[in-house]
Amino acid sequence: MVNYIQTETGSLLKNLTCPECGNIHDAAALNTVCKKCASTLFAVYDFTDGFSKPLLANRQANMWRYKEFLPVVNEKNIVTLGEGMTPVIPIANLKQFTVANNVFWKDESGNPTGSFKARGISAAVSKAKELGIDTIATPTAGNAGGALAAYAARAGIKAVVYMPQQTPGVFKDECRLYGAELVEVAGNINDCGKLVNELSALNGWFQISTLKEPYRLEGKKTMGYEIAEQFNWELPDVILYPTGGGTGLIGIWKAFDEMQQLGWIGSKRPRMVAVQSESCNGIVSAFNAGLQISEFTDGGFTIANGLRVPKPYADKQILRVLRESNGTALAISDLEMSAALKEIARHEGMLIAPEGAALWQAFKKLKDAQWIKDGENVLMINTGSGYKYLENIEVG
């Protein structure tokens, strides 16, 4: 075993552990999923010596401020474009809907390439660079491909991106501009995933499909650390998250666990809400039916392309977080998302992604149903910029 305690970044990474069967994998080697049971792997850190909160005070305002809890060992391998430490912005004008609640956005739209995918991809590309990878491939619904293309360009690594043909043009153009090899697929992200699987094996590419690679999760978990820091270590009561593959939801939850181990927060947790598109509502169905895994569910096109994930690889972990947190799951239609997007733009001055807009609609429904109670603090994660989706929005 490599000893990571004394390193340039101070990363406390210990190993990669399977959350399902407990099998431990060497973090110094290239890993994808659990070698025994094929589950997503979780990076585990050695928190025994602790880490004091005040040390954060002098850190840069990006996600690498938490570098001790990220997997990169040598500073020189960090591939960053300033991702993370995104603002928390309260609802200012639509108060007739929020009434007795404080409701906030965590606005991820200002990240490099316009979405929170930058966080996961920054971590994964950095670690791939550290492990000597020369080509990275991914299936994507749009934003992950653009982020990979940009960070790979920055790292001097070749990127290969498989994207559904139906994705708006901006998502394709950015990949090409960043120099990635883009392949358009007549199908959904699962079809892209199958192709990437086959061709990666054939060509020796390293693939970073959602939650089949351990470190995108680590990048996305930094949202959890930021939320705690920005809310002065008192977590919100409810967090709404637009769920595609579920990386952010699982990552935020993992961060809360880690911070409790560090003694930074107590055991109180937000209720986590997975919001899906009506087109791909397999998690909602499984949650309501009390099932532990979801069924393949694809109702076709949705304006929220990030939510068109018919069968999340880590469905088991997503459902576990929802239940452990006393959370819930609900699906929103394209019509509702589009109306919510316009309402937020016109009244709040934010052009959010349709995925984020789904949360605003979900908030209203949960408040009407009194699932969200008076006095509770609610946080919605706007995962991306609406500017990339204008092709899908009728402006009139």
Ligand SMILES: *Cc1c(COP(=O)(O)O)cnc(C)c1O
């Ligand atoms: C990818 C994506 C999502 C879904 O994220 P997961 O981590 O896959 O659940 C939500 N919104 C946007 C804008 C995305 O790009």
Ligand SMILES: [Zn+2]
């Ligand atoms: Zn396992």
